[in-house]
Amino acid sequence: MTRYCRFLIFGFEEDELDMENGSQKKIKKGLITQEIADTFLTVPKDFCCPISLDLMRDPVIISTGQTYDRSSISRWMDEGHTTCPKTGQTLAHTRLVPNRALRNLIVQWCSAHGIPLEPPEVMEAMGEAFASACPTKAALEANRAPANLLIQQLANGSQSGKTVAAREIRLLAKTGRENRAFLAEAGAIPYLRDLLSSPNSVAQENSVTALLNLSIYDKNKSRIMDEASCLVSIVNVLRFGHTTEAKGKCCCNVVQLISSS
Template sequence: MAELPEDFKCPISLELMNDPVILATGQTYNRSSIQRWLDAGHRSCPKTKQELKDTKLIPNYALRSLIHQWAQANGVELKKPSDLKTQLHNAANNSEKEALKQLKAIVDSLLRRLSSSGLQMRRDAIKDVRVLAKESKDTRTCIAEQGAIAHILPLLSCRDAQIEENAVVALLNLSVDDENKVGLVAEGAVDAVVHALKTGSADTRASAAVTITSLAMVDVNKATIGSRSDAISALIKLLAEGNPRGKKEATTALYSLCIYVDNRSRAVSQGLVSILLSLLSCEGGDTAERVLALLDLLATSAEGRMAAGAG
């Protein structure tokens, strides 16, 4: 048997994780181990020692998939997770089990169609994923757990405007649930969304900005997205040259990111304040209100006040 990869070990038990979850600090633990830690009254991250303001546990679907692949390839039998979701499934009646089975079959069929060489088949499949992801929390969970994210992300740079737009909105729909937001970022969604933000059609770029706003609702994601070298610059470019919808969504996304202090200096250093000041003279209504709100937020930093004074 191959040596167990370090990333597959729980930092607490040092054993192979069967149900990896992400803590608010961005660290991954096995659910049973970190839950025992929290149940014992601890309110800090075991690895980083950071105080926890939120003890919510978010499934790390990407890592879980990699662990399952490794276990299967090396003949390792994984223990079945004993989280609440599994318990509820075990207690479900036959009709509910059958409904879940059918949903998984639908998602699997869509993933096969997404991998098709036929352009129209891929267009229809990603449109169906977009619709399905809007249905309910259960369908979104199933889509994520079946490994759909890995199939969707490459579509954001496939150079087909119709597929790219539907792929971005599919990610947006999946990001509605908080437990998916960190998982999407962990699977590489930021790079894919930023690429669409820079190269997509007008509609795709605006939808990409909305997706960033949704992902940034989780605090740990604000830092992750902002640290991406061209995420903020791509939003600023959309704000400067986009259509009315693009400008509005770019302003909202930038506001969401700049709630995190470090992102304010990044945005100011890339010329955001001067662009916002220029927009005040030509934009009205909702967009103007968003521009003013963002300027007020940036003015809470010394860099922002200096840039506003210079402008």
């Protein structure tokens, strides 16, 4: 977890500093593994496929809750294996659920270190629609670790780190009732409330949209309403928000909160 935070917070701050100074890291064309070798970077082990040991470009979750790169686990299954390579458990089914939260973390890490990462061959929109419509216990459990990490970053991260975390929570909260439930249970709401008063317009937009997505789940409406000063902070953004987008999201948020469950 601390390794994730280091890459997300310090990696992005360094990247932003380079942009401010008018310099950008030169991105070379080639395979991901070769790029990493050329720059002598150590890839976080959680970003590597347990089968190939390479950086995952399309992480997916299997029935046992383990995450693998799609190409590697698909090849494993095509060869006739019916067990999880890492745990040895028999697979209950062969569905592959995109691990979107982990994919986003990998994309951010690659971007911060100038490593090219091509989009997965399978359309993410289709995968997300399937995952949202057919959430499995394994998929939900796999999302908890990145969710807890993001909340930790909201609590203890730098301003840029908190902005990134709010954006990822905003996206994760779009993908199902269960995700909205455990994000709120894990304590995301008070940190998102605090970010509503951020002088950073992007951070403000991400936090108010994340709260809007969380409020789609009825039980979270009362959590948001009961959180001290949360409704007041939302109304303040509605009145004095940095952008029209933020004000519009706040308007939707207020309507969502007062709507009957």
